[in-house]
Amino acid sequence: xxxxxxxxxxxxxxxxxxxxxxxxxxxxxxxxxxxxxxxxxxxxxxxxxxxxxxxxxxxxxxxxxxxxxxxxxxxxxxxxxxxxxxxxxxxxxxxxxxxxxxxxxxxxxxxxxxxxxxxxxxxxxxxxxxxxxxxxxxx
Amino acid sequence: xxxxxxxxxxxxxxxxxxxxxxxxxxxxxxxxxxxxxxxxxxxxxxxxxxxxxxxxxxxxxxxxxxxxxxxxxxxxxxxxxxxxxxxxxxxxxxxxxxxxxxxxxxxxxxxxxxxxxxxxxxxxxxxxxxxxxxxxxxxxxxxxxxxxxxxxxxxxxxxxxxxxxxxxxxxxxxxxxxxxxxxxxxxxxxxxxxxxxxxxxxxxxxxxxxxxxxxxxxxxxxxxxxxxxxxxxxxxxxxxxxxxxxxxxxxxxxxxxxxxxxxxxxxxxxxxxxxxxxxxxxxxxxxxxxxxxxxxxxxxxxxxxxxxxxxxxxxxxxxxxxxxxxxxxxxxxxxxxxxxxxxxxxxxxxxxxxxxxxxxxxxxxxxxxxxxxxxxxxxxxxxxxxxxxxxxxxxxxxxxxxxxxxxxxxxxxxxxxxxxxxxxxxxxxxxxxxxxxxxxxxxxxxxxxxxxxxxxxxxxxxxxxxxxxxxxxxxxxxxxxxxxxxxxxxxxxxxxxxxxxxxxxxxxxxxxxxxxxxxxxxxxxxxxxxxxxxxxxxxxxxxxxxxxxxxxxxxxxxxxxxxxxxxxx
Numbered sequence: 001x002x003x004x005x006x007x008x009x010x011x012x013x014x015x016x017x018x019x020x021x022x023x024x025x026x027x028x029x030x031x032x033x034x035x036x037x038x039x040x041x042x043x044x045x046x047x048x049x050x051x052x053x054x055x056x057x058x059x060x061x062x063x064x065x066x067x068x069x070x071x072x073x074x075x076x077x078x079x080x081x082x083x084x085x086x087x088x089x090x091x092x093x094x095x096x097x098x099x100x101x102x103x104x105x106x107x108x109x110x111x112x113x114x115x116x117x118x119x120x121x122x123x124x125x126x127x128x129x130x131x132x133x134x135x136x137x138x139x
Numbered sequence: 140x141x142x143x144x145x146x147x148x149x150x151x152x153x154x155x156x157x158x159x160x161x162x163x164x165x166x167x168x169x170x171x172x173x174x175x176x177x178x179x180x181x182x183x184x185x186x187x188x189x190x191x192x193x194x195x196x197x198x199x200x201x202x203x204x205x206x207x208x209x210x211x212x213x214x215x216x217x218x219x220x221x222x223x224x225x226x227x228x229x230x231x232x233x234x235x236x237x238x239x240x241x242x243x244x245x246x247x248x249x250x251x252x253x254x255x256x257x258x259x260x261x262x263x264x265x266x267x268x269x270x271x272x273x274x275x276x277x278x279x280x281x282x283x284x285x286x287x288x289x290x291x292x293x294x295x296x297x298x299x300x301x302x303x304x305x306x307x308x309x310x311x312x313x314x315x316x317x318x319x320x321x322x323x324x325x326x327x328x329x330x331x332x333x334x335x336x337x338x339x340x341x342x343x344x345x346x347x348x349x350x351x352x353x354x355x356x357x358x359x360x361x362x363x364x365x366x367x368x369x370x371x372x373x374x375x376x377x378x379x380x381x382x383x384x385x386x387x388x389x390x391x392x393x394x395x396x397x398x399x400x401x402x403x404x405x406x407x408x409x410x411x412x413x414x415x416x417x418x419x420x421x422x423x424x425x426x427x428x429x430x431x432x433x434x435x436x437x438x439x440x441x442x443x444x445x446x447x448x449x450x451x452x453x454x455x456x457x458x459x460x461x462x463x464x465x466x467x468x469x470x471x472x473x474x475x476x477x478x479x480x481x482x483x484x485x486x487x488x489x490x491x492x493x494x495x496x497x498x499x500x501x502x503x504x505x506x507x508x509x510x511x512x513x514x515x516x517x518x519x520x521x522x523x524x525x526x527x528x529x530x531x532x533x534x535x536x537x538x539x540x541x542x543x544x545x546x547x548x549x550x551x552x553x554x555x556x557x558x559x560x561x562x563x564x565x566x567x568x569x570x571x572x573x574x575x576x577x578x579x580x581x582x583x584x585x586x587x588x589x590x591x592x593x594x595x596x597x598x599x600x601x602x603x604x605x606x607x608x609x610x611x612x613x614x615x616x617x618x619x620x621x622x623x624x625x626x627x628x629x630x631x632x633x634x635x636x637x638x639x640x641x642x643x644x645x646x647x648x649x650x651x652x653x654x655x656x657x658x659x660x661x662x663x664x665x666x667x668x669x670x671x672x673x674x675x676x677x678x679x680x681x682x683x684x685x686x687x688x689x690x691x692x693x694x695x696x697x698x699x700x701x702x703x704x705x706x707x708x
Binding site: 014016017020023063092113 | 496497500501502504505508509512
């Protein structure tokens with residue numbers, strides 16, 4: 001996978017959630033260029049390595065061990081190179097206090113992981129479509 | 140009658156009596172003087188007339204002596220007194236000018252005396268030349284008769300004057316007796332009034348002294364209550380100087396009274412942040428006259444803070460100018476500790492629910508997700524019973540997700556800051572009814588929406604209340620052919636009450652106390668969906684607005700749900 005340009009970077013510590021998300025994306029043929037990383041530290045290492053291509057979208061879980069989603073977002077948005085990458089936050093509930101903070105940091109969207117897997121699949125797929133197919137990011 | 144009026148009237152009466160007495164005495168004195176003047180006058184007349192009679196007698200004696208002896212020595216009185224007779228008569232004439240009868244007598248006397256003196260002169264002249272002839276003239280008794288008439292007239296005159304004198308003296312005595320009687324009577328009345336006045340004042344003074352004593356006792360009581368109340372009291376002047384302070388507050392602060400009163404300004408006793416609050420509120424307070432439940436931090440003498448809750452009212456003079464404040468302070472230390480503890484607990488609770496919502500939802504997602512995969516990808520390998528079991532799992536997890544969401548939103552309600560909006564209930568309910576009736580389109584729906592009173596509260600929360608009540612009404616009526624809702628409001632004793640009435644499944648009134656509890660349901664889950672949080676949320680929101688919720692219902696006949704919002708929040 002490292003040989004291909006990564007289009008979607010999924011940062012998610014919960015393997016079940018990750019598997020379900022990947023499965024939903026795969027169903028819509030969006031998972032071909034997907035890289036799954038398990039925590040914030042890995043994500044930052046990958047994104048700040050200039051040898052790696054910039055992903056078209058980052059799906060970022062909010063709560064993760066070591067470095068959490070908010071910290072990853074902050075570092076991405078303050079770095080000149082990674083500032084323009086669209087970031088979508090994945091959260092467990094829309095009541096999260098952190099949502100406001102993520103908007104202040106410049107998040108592009110967020111989705112609440114629904115308990116209902118069907119809805120979750122739909123949400124992830126629509127999001128993937130929007131950012132990968134329709135949205136033109138400045139290069 | 141009021142005491143002051145009594146005393147005034149008594150005083151005025153006494154004063155008038157004294158004035159009357161004075162005038163009367165003056166008048167009487169004048170009359171007395173006049174009367175004694177007349178007595179003197181009469182005495183003068185008597186004296187003058189007797190003197191005249193004496194002069195005449197001595198002239199008569201001189202004439203007789205000369206006639207007898209022929210010695211000219213006897214004639215000396217003629218030289219000295221004859222001339223004075225005329226002046227004596229004219230004086231007497233003057234003196235009797237006020238009395239016509241006596242005046243007439245004096246005129247008569249005057250004529251008689253002149254005749255008598257002429258006769259005497261004739262006798263003396265004859266005696267000088269011819270003794271016999273003179274004797275003959277004397278023997279004619281003309282002189283004697285004349286003298287008798289003169290004497291008689293004098294006697295009449297003097298007797299009349301004496302009668303006058305007696306009359307006048309009697310009159311004078313009567314007048315004096317009358318005056319004395321009246322004077323003593325008036326004086327007695329004056330003294331009596333004075334005595335009554337004195338008694339009244341004395342009684343009043345005694346009553347006043349008694350009241351004063353009682354008042355002093357009451358004041359001591361009040362002072363004791365003031366000083367030893369379980370709360371602090373103090374008063375400030377317009378520039379913030381402490382004018383009064385009670386023992387309790389002194390004890391709390393650790394100061395002596397002398398160190399504070401008139402010496403310290405309030406900001407010397409406050410912590411820095413409280414000085415700012417004081418400077419902001421004090422001018423406002425002086426204008427509006429009161430301030431309620433402000434939190435202040437006093438600084439004790441040892442520098443430690445003393446948190447208090449302060450209430451104060453301004454004492455104004457008659458022109459409305461600020462004189463001083465009168466403030467009550469309550470030691471807020473324990474409440475503040477409790478409040479901090481509550482805050483900590485709330486934060487812990489929030490952290491807990493946050494974690495619960497995250498951590499419970501995550502495995503739940505996995506269960507639904509993987510069950511769904513099972514359903515989608517492996518349905519061919521599953522029997523009918525296996526498929527039904529998968530349905531049950533999916534349904535149950537969905538319900539659990541709903542329960543967690545509801546619980547989370549319920550727990551968040553208690554911590555959310557209450558906003559204050561003026562709410563047009565008509566607009567709000569109309570919008571909601573439109574949205575909800577679209578969902579219930581398949582039913583015949585009749586909504587009777589009366590005009591609603593506006594209310595004051597948190598718009599989002601109140602909207603949630605209506606939403607829950609209206610969706611409940613629809614939900615529990617959905618088995619009816621014709622759904623009938625009635626929405627109305629009325630005002631009652633300082634609060635506005637709203638209600639939603641439906642003709643749905645209703646409930647048994649013996650379970651009414653369970654309606655508003657969390658996760659309390661009166662219907663089986665396969666009858667009506669729901670988690671049993673909707674009405675609990677309604678109750679919590681209304682309670683936070685200091686209102687009430689209640690309900691009436693009858694099984695299978697419908698229900699009415701009420702809530703009220705106080706008019707003054």
